[in-house]
Amino acid sequence: MKGNPPSKMMENNQMTYTMIKSLVKKLPLSCLMLSTLVACNSYDFQQEFYKNEVGLLSKGTMMVYDRQIVDLSADEQTIYVVGNLSGSQNTSQDMPFTVMESDSLFNRYNKVNFDIDTKRFAHRLPTRCYDMPDKSGVIKSGTRQGRIPIQLKNLSELSPDSTYLLNFELDPENSASINQKKKHVLIKLLYKNDYASTAENTSYTYRNTVVAVLSEGSNVARKLSTSVQLFPLSANSVRMMAGDETWKDYKDALDIINERSIILEVGEKDPRDGNSYKVSVKPYKTIEVVQMPALFEYPNTYRIVEDKLPGGRSEFYKEFRLHYKYRVAADHPYKEVKACFRLKVDKHSDKY
Numbered sequence: 001m002k003g004n005p006p007s008k009m010m011e012n013n014q015m016t017y018t019m020i021k022s023l024v025k026k027l028p029l030s031c032l033m034l035s036t037l038v039a040c041n042s043y044d045f046q047q048e049f050y051k052n053e054v055g056l057l058s059k060g061t062m063m064v065y066d067r068q069i070v071d072l073s074a075d076e077q078t079i080y081v082v083g084n085l086s087g088s089q090n091t092s093q094d095m096p097f098t099v100m101e102s103d104s105l106f107n108r109y110n111k112v113n114f115d116i117d118t119k120r121f122a123h124r125l126p127t128r129c130y131d132m133p134d135k136s137g138v139i140k141s142g143t144r145q146g147r148i149p150i151q152l153k154n155l156s157e158l159s160p161d162s163t164y165l166l167n168f169e170l171d172p173e174n175s176a177s178i179n180q181k182k183k184h185v186l187i188k189l190l191y192k193n194d195y196a197s198t199a200e201n202t203s204y205t206y207r208n209t210v211v212a213v214l215s216e217g218s219n220v221a222r223k224l225s226t227s228v229q230l231f232p233l234s235a236n237s238v239r240m241m242a243g244d245e246t247w248k249d250y251k252d253a254l255d256i257i258n259e260r261s262i263i264l265e266v267g268e269k270d271p272r273d274g275n276s277y278k279v280s281v282k283p284y285k286t287i288e289v290v291q292m293p294a295l296f297e298y299p300n301t302y303r304i305v306e307d308k309l310p311g312g313r314s315e316f317y318k319e320f321r322l323h324y325k326y327r328v329a330a331d332h333p334y335k336e337v338k339a340c341f342r343l344k345v346d347k348h349s350d351k352y
Contacts (some may be wrong), residue, residue, distance in 0.1 A: 051177065052086065053086045053177045053179035054083050054175055055084050056168065056169075056184065056185035057145070057182075062186065063105055064109075064185075065082065065186065065187050066187075070155070070189070070191040071193070072192065072234055077151070077153070078151055080148060081099050081147070081148040081168055082146075083095075083145060084182070090143065091142075092141055094140055097136070097138070097139070097146065097175040098171040098174035099135050100168065102168060102184065104167060104169050104184045105185075106122070106124065106167040106186065109165065109186060110122055122165050123162055124166070124167075128153075128157075129157065129158065129164075130151060130152050132148070133151075135148060135171075152189075156233060158189075160231035161253075165186050165187065165189070167184075168184070168187070169184045170183040192232055193238070194236075195230060195232065195238045195266070202230050202231075202343065203227040203228065204229075204320070205227045206225055206226060206228065206339070207340045207342060208338075208340045209223065209225075209337070209340055211244045211336070212336045214325065214334040218333070227341070228240050228241060236266045236267070237265040237266070238263070238264050239263055240261065240264065241257070242287060245261075245328070258284065258286070259328055260287055262281055262283060262287060262324075263282040263284050265282060266302050267279070270301055277301060279300050281300070288326060288334075289326045290324060291323070295323050298338045299321055299323075300321070300324075304319070305319045316344070317343060317344050320339070320341055320342075321339070321340045323337070323338055323339075324337055
């Protein structure tokens, strides 16, 4: 058999050399991939990436906790200081923590938000408005949070126009490992009843509302077509501006609010209509108010109204219908108000 010519043998040798060189180049990468797979198979994914530390639940740079809304209609009104656990895994042991009252954030909150406008400053929640029997809590093994209850009381004494805060910080001597970035909290008090909330702007829209000035020879009357904001005062009462009274400059708003506001107090069911509740109209501060006799469209009631829509759908509203007169001072004429205002609600929400 004749052998391959020298040129052909050289060509074969060159191809073999190229293949071997290519394999050698790929070998380190293959080994690296293999070693990585082996390392991953032996890695403990349950190990702790970050240290378990206790902090106080809050948000933002001001460290405010405003996720709790107190229901004034509830028998017990309780909020909580919430201890929160950091780390990628739950702890296998209990993490105790204790808080103490502080001013670490309160003064900064007022300075940042209001500077020298002291009329708008937030207030500390008065001590007569809460009890805190125990300032210690625990994050139980296998959980992420622990709570310390604060029982609230006398909330009807508070002004819905003011912000009330509680300032706490972790006690380093009686707490487990502390998250230094989350050791303070400002708890902002928010509350609601069945008719309004301080957590959001509760504005009712006017419908068929007329304000008439009751002075001799006067025929001045105007129809209101905008809205009115309601503020919760107690379990069954709200505050609102009377008639067509308004305020413009916030610096002077509190004096005007005190002078020209009324209280609506929702009472028992109206015996003439099982779906309605009687409403009493009362003065908030210095305003003079006289509740007028019920009229067909303005029977001094509160009720849930269902409006039927085409296609079998319905919309639901909370609705006040009132008849009263008022004056802001003895030398002012009375204004008669025939008012209807309503707030659209979801039938399936807690507002209903």
